[in-house]
Amino acid sequence: MIRVALIGAGQRSVSHMTALSQMEEVEIAALVDLDPARAQAAQARANDRRPPGSRPIQAAIFTDYRAMLDAVTPDCLYLCLPPFAHGQIDHDLIDYGRPMLIEKPIALDMGLAREIAAHIREQSIVNAVGYQKRYSPAVQHAVGRLHGVDIGMVISIRLSGLPGQPWWRVQAQSGGMLTEQHTHAVDLMRYLCGEIEHVYAVGGIQLSREVPNLDIFDVNACTVRFVNGAPGIIGNSCAAPAGAAVFPPHLVHVVAREMVLSVNESRTVIRHADGESEEIQSQVDDNLEMNRTFIQAVGTGNQAGIRSPYDDALRTLAVTLACQRSAETGQPIPLEAFLQGP
Known part of the structure; x- marks a missing residue:
C-alpha cells in the first residue's frame, strides 16, 4: 500500500484525492492545511465526487507538515500550494526524500525555482509537476x-x-x-x-x-x-x-x-x-491518468513515464x-x- 500525504487543501488537492481514491494500491493517509476546517471541507468534497466503488477518503488532518511527516511517514507527497507559498516548505519536503508531485505554478521567482530544481536533482527523488x-x-x-x-x-x-x-x-x-x-x-x-x-x-x-x-x-x-x-x-x-x-x-x-x-x-x-x-x-480523465502514472513511478522508482518532471516545468x-x-x-x-x- 502506498501512503500518500497532501499539503494544501485547495481545489487541486480535491481533484487529486478524487483520483487517488480510485486506486486500490493507494491510501490517502494525511491532508495538511493551516486551516483544519478547510482541510475537512476539501476531504468532504473529494468524497462527494469520488465514483461508486472507489475507496472512502479518511485522511488524518494536520496543520503542520513537519508533525505530519513524523506521525504518518508517507511514501509520497503532493504539494498543492498557492504560488506565493513555495519556498522553505519545498526544500524541507525534498529533504524528506520521498517522491513528490508539485502543483503548478512551481514558484513565482526563477531563482527560487532553480534552487528547488537543483535540490531535487541532488536528492534524486522521483518528481512530477501537475501539467495533467x-x-x-x-x-x-x-x-x-x-x-x-x-x-x-x-x-x-x-x-x-x-x-x-x-x-x-x-x-x-x-x-x-x-x-x-x-x-x-x-x-x-x-x-x-x-x-x-x-x-x-x-x-x-x-x-x-x-x-x-x-x-x-x-x-x-x-x-x-x-x-x-x-x-x-x-x-x-x-x-x-x-x-x-x-x-x-x-x-x-x-x-x-x-x-x-x-x-x-x-x-x-x-x-x-x-x-x-x-x-x-x-x-x-487526464488528471486520473497523471495520478496513475505518478503512483506507478512511486512504486517502481522509475519516472520514465512522467511527462512533466520539475526540470521541464522550470522551462514553462x-x-x-x-x-x-x-x-x-x-x-x-x-x-x-x-x-x-x-
Missing part, C-alpha cells in the same frame, strides 16, 4: 501528428472572468493570469512545438481598475519565437464578462504544413489543406515569467539567459 493535459490521449495524438512536420505559427488565446480568491488578483501572490492559469496552454505549446527562445509582451490593467486590491494585468499580449523559427502568439484576459469562460474552445492552435491542428485535453481537430478534417475525442515557468518581465520593462527577453539567471 500532457497525459490526454488527444494531446498525445497531436504530438504524434506534429512530429517531423514544419511548424508555421502557434496560437493560444484565453478569455475568462476573474477568479474569486483574493490572492489571485495580487501579482506578488499569484503571478498573474499568464503564470497562474494560462500556464497550461504555454506548457502545451512547448510540448507540441518545441522550446521557445525569445519573448516580447505588453500588458496592463484596462478593465479592472475599480476592483479592490487588484494589481495583476487583466490583459496580456505576448509574441514568442520558437527555436525552430516559428512565431507564437499568447493572449489572455481575466476581464471578460461572466460566462465568457474560455474562448476559443481549444487551448492551442498550430498552423503547420498542409494542416491546422487545434487541441485541448479532450479533443484534437485537424483541418487539412484539401478541406477534409478529422477529430480525435478523448474519454480519458521561465516563459511565463519572462513574458511578465517583458511587459513590465518594455524589453524583449532572450529566454535561455532568463532561464539560467545571473
Whole structure:
C-alpha cells in the first residue's frame, strides 16, 4: 500500500484525492492545511465526487507538515500550494526524500525555482509537476501528428472572468493570469512545438481598475519565437464578462504544413489543406491518468513515464515569467539567459 500525504487543501488537492481514491494500491493517509476546517471541507468534497466503488477518503488532518511527516511517514507527497507559498516548505519536503508531485505554478521567482530544481536533482527523488493535459490521449495524438512536420505559427488565446480568491488578483501572490492559469496552454505549446527562445509582451490593467486590491494585468499580449523559427502568439484576459469562460474552445492552435491542428485535453481537430478534417475525442480523465502514472513511478522508482518532471516545468515557468518581465520593462527577453539567471 502506498501512503500518500497532501499539503494544501485547495481545489487541486480535491481533484487529486478524487483520483487517488480510485486506486486500490493507494491510501490517502494525511491532508495538511493551516486551516483544519478547510482541510475537512476539501476531504468532504473529494468524497462527494469520488465514483461508486472507489475507496472512502479518511485522511488524518494536520496543520503542520513537519508533525505530519513524523506521525504518518508517507511514501509520497503532493504539494498543492498557492504560488506565493513555495519556498522553505519545498526544500524541507525534498529533504524528506520521498517522491513528490508539485502543483503548478512551481514558484513565482526563477531563482527560487532553480534552487528547488537543483535540490531535487541532488536528492534524486522521483518528481512530477501537475501539467495533467500532457497525459490526454488527444494531446498525445497531436504530438504524434506534429512530429517531423514544419511548424508555421502557434496560437493560444484565453478569455475568462476573474477568479474569486483574493490572492489571485495580487501579482506578488499569484503571478498573474499568464503564470497562474494560462500556464497550461504555454506548457502545451512547448510540448507540441518545441522550446521557445525569445519573448516580447505588453500588458496592463484596462478593465479592472475599480476592483479592490487588484494589481495583476487583466490583459496580456505576448509574441514568442520558437527555436525552430516559428512565431507564437499568447493572449489572455481575466476581464471578460461572466460566462465568457474560455474562448476559443481549444487551448492551442498550430498552423503547420498542409494542416491546422487545434487541441485541448479532450479533443484534437485537424483541418487539412484539401478541406477534409478529422477529430480525435478523448474519454480519458487526464488528471486520473497523471495520478496513475505518478503512483506507478512511486512504486517502481522509475519516472520514465512522467511527462512533466520539475526540470521541464522550470522551462514553462521561465516563459511565463519572462513574458511578465517583458511587459513590465518594455524589453524583449532572450529566454535561455532568463532561464539560467545571473
